[in-house]
Amino acid sequence: MLVLVFTSPDVQTLLTNVSMTSCDEDLYFVMVSVPATLSFSKRQDSERSVDGGGWLMFVQSMMTLALMFALGALVLLSVVLMRYMLRFEIIFLLGAFILEAITAVPVFLSVAVFGGMCFDRSWLQYPNYNHLSWAYALAVVAFFFHTLAAVMLLGEAFKARERRRRANNLIYNMQPRS
Incomplete structure (x- = not known):
């Protein structure tokens, strides 16, 4: 480098x-x-303003926010996966669900804005020769995976609550030894 x-x-x-x-x-x-x-120089100043208008900075900031929320969800899920604090399993699962759902929103916004503005002539000289790359397709796939993960985490939180309820009922209904 x-x-x-x-x-x-x-x-x-x-x-x-x-x-x-x-x-x-x-x-x-x-x-x-x-x-x-x-x-x-004045030349670079004009290039800087044309290169990525406000929409490109918006896309970059949304993807940065999505990355931060996704990493937060991964931290919560790693605590659940290690079975470290089982008392708070439902809370961690609900927190991971919220973070994954929040992650899906900026990913969707950035995919929608970039898809709508990528062929704009104001930032690209010849947009006829432009094409959306595999990175854009992977961002669309990431949106669907984050949405699916959020739905699955919500279902897992409900299942964990049901498991806890059944375990408590099992303890209360046990016959004492005589």
Whole structure:
């Protein structure tokens, strides 16, 4: 990765401006003079505003939120899977259901917005040659899997509640030893 970064023509122009400067006898530091036109030019400012309008930032933020909620659900499910705190199994399952249901919403929003705006001419010069990649198809599949996981977690929470009710009834109905 570093080889690719340092073989870039922009970096080569930056490295011509590198000089070693001594501020003390034993301490050297590198001074790099970066022209302001490289990172703050009007050309790049217009490219930055065109490259991904507000909708692309919305898609990225929704997918980031979905990732955070999905990881939270995985943490709760790992606690249930380890059978660590069985007292709170129903609460953890309901929490995982809520997080998975919340995860499905931003994934759906990002898939819908990106699918609707990907052929827009404002951010892509030739949208006729654009096509939705496998990543978009996997995002659609991820939406369905998150929705299915939420429904299955809700069903599992109801089953866990029924198991707990039956276990309590079994304890109360046991005959004492005489």
